[in-house]
Amino acid sequence: MKSYQINTFTEKGNPWAIFKFNHAVGPKDKIHYQNIEDAKGAPLIQQLFYLPFVKSVRLFENKIEVERFDILEWVEVIEEVQEQLQHYLNDGGIVIESSSNDKIPVSVYAESTPNPSVMKFVANKPLVTQSVEFKNIDEAISAPMAVKLFHFPFVKEVFIDANYVSITKYEVAEWDTIVMEVREFIRTYIEEGNLVLKEIPLQKDSSGEEKTSENLGPTETQIVSILDEYVKPAVASDGGNIQFDSYNEVDKTVQVILQGACSGCPSSTFTLKNGIENMLKEMMPGKIESVIALNG
Numbered sequence: 525m526k527s528y529q530i531n532t533f534t535e536k537g538n539p540w541a542i543f544k545f546n547h548a549v550g551p552k553d554k555i556h557y558q559n560i561e562d563a564k565g566a567p568l569i570q571q572l573f574y575l576p577f578v579k580s581v582r583l584f585e586n587k588i589e590v591e592r593f594d595i596l597e598w599v600e601v602i603e604e605v606q607e608q609l610q611h612y613l614n615d616g617g618i619v620i621e622s623s624s625n626d627k628i629p630v631s632v633y634a635e636s637t638p639n640p641s642v643m644k645f646v647a648n649k650p651l652v653t654q655s656v657e658f659k660n661i662d663e664a665i666s667a668p669m670a671v672k673l674f675h676f677p678f679v680k681e682v683f684i685d686a687n688y689v690s691i692t693k694y695e696v697a698e699w700d701t702i703v704m705e706v707r708e709f710i711r712t713y714i715e716e717g718n719l720v721l722k723e724i725p726l727q728k729d730s731s732g733e734e735k736t737s738e739n740l741g742p743t744e745t746q747i748v749s750i751l752d753e754y755v756k757p758a759v760a761s762d763g764g765n766i767q768f769d770s771y772n773e774v775d776k777t778v779q780v781i782l783q784g785a786c787s788g789c790p791s792s793t794f795t796l797k798n799g800i801e802n803m804l805k806e807m808m809p810g811k812i813e814s815v816i817a818l819n820g
Contacts, residue, residue: 526654527752528613530606534598539579541598543588543609548686549619550583551649557581568612568619577601583619585650616654616724632711634703637690637763637785641680643699644763644785645710646688651720655685655765657783666722669713676709678702683765683784684720690763690784743811744771747778750807755800759786766800769818776813778804787819 526547534541549568558580563569572578572588577596582589590605592598613619635644656667659681664670670682673691681692689710693699714720740748748768755766764786769779780800782789789795801815 526614527748528610530610532602532606534602536597536599538598539591539594541590541592541602541605543590543606545586545588545613547653548585548650549588549613549653550585551620552585555583557583565621566619567621568609568617571608571612571617572605575601575605613653618721618723619650619653621719630711630715632707632714634707635763636699637789638791639692639762639764639785639787639789641695641788642690642692642763642785643703643706644688644690645707647710647714648687649714650687651689651714652684652686652724654724655683655767655783656721656724657681657683657765666724667720668718668722669710669720672709672713673706676702676706681787683763685760685765685784688760688763692784692787741771743773743808744768746808747771747804747812750804751780751800754803759795762786764789776811778812778815779818780815782817782819 528549529546531544532541533544555566557563557566557569557573560570560573563573563581566583569581569583569588572581572590577592578590579593580591582591588609631648632645635646637644656670658664658667658670658674661671661674664674664682667682667684669689670684673679673682673689678693678697679691680694683690683692691706693702751766751768759766762785764782764784766786767781767783769781771778778801780796786795796815796817801812804812804815
């Protein structure tokens, strides 16, 4: 589960304020929205235009620049806007929805992973703001692209994060015979402006309770922060994810869920014990004894 943090920048008298994110939220190329009509298909930008002082908005890959009318100074409202953006993204809000009427040039390349059953397909544009995983077609009801992928008889699981899709295959096929077909399907699907995700599915821990950043304790929050900053970027490069599940204060055990290429990967046990567990022990002395993968 991604945790979005926002830094703000502004100067007295300057009509523009900058909201910089710790994760990508927009396309590589800038989009300038002059009004709420321009922001059709961009729910987050529309939310900003509902604020009476917002004049225009510029969306970049890792930041949003907002121009105000001269009815107030940014110092009066910047914290409120920062909080609104942070809550929206951390609640799984959609930044941009692809329009079925607008074709966007898209490129997708396939990348092998340490898990021989998983191939990573990387697009040149953001797909989702928060990682999602589907073990079967029934779980993918909120993800139209994943549903289509499950129609391929060799697709076992689908994991989507940032700008890539990791697909786990059944043993009935080899990647060298199917990779081009899957790559072209994903490229065409995105280019035609089809919806990748209708909504972010609710995330629950192993006890069945809904997981949000608000119901985490101080130790859990620190664990999630370390995973987000030091672990997830590394495993994401291999098409996987390590999702925090729970922390037991009694035996000081951290439980995680392996997703994407990490699930079933031959090297996952080594990564957990010699990488993540040792890192958490070093950065949180006396609080961590072991890290266990629930699906390892």
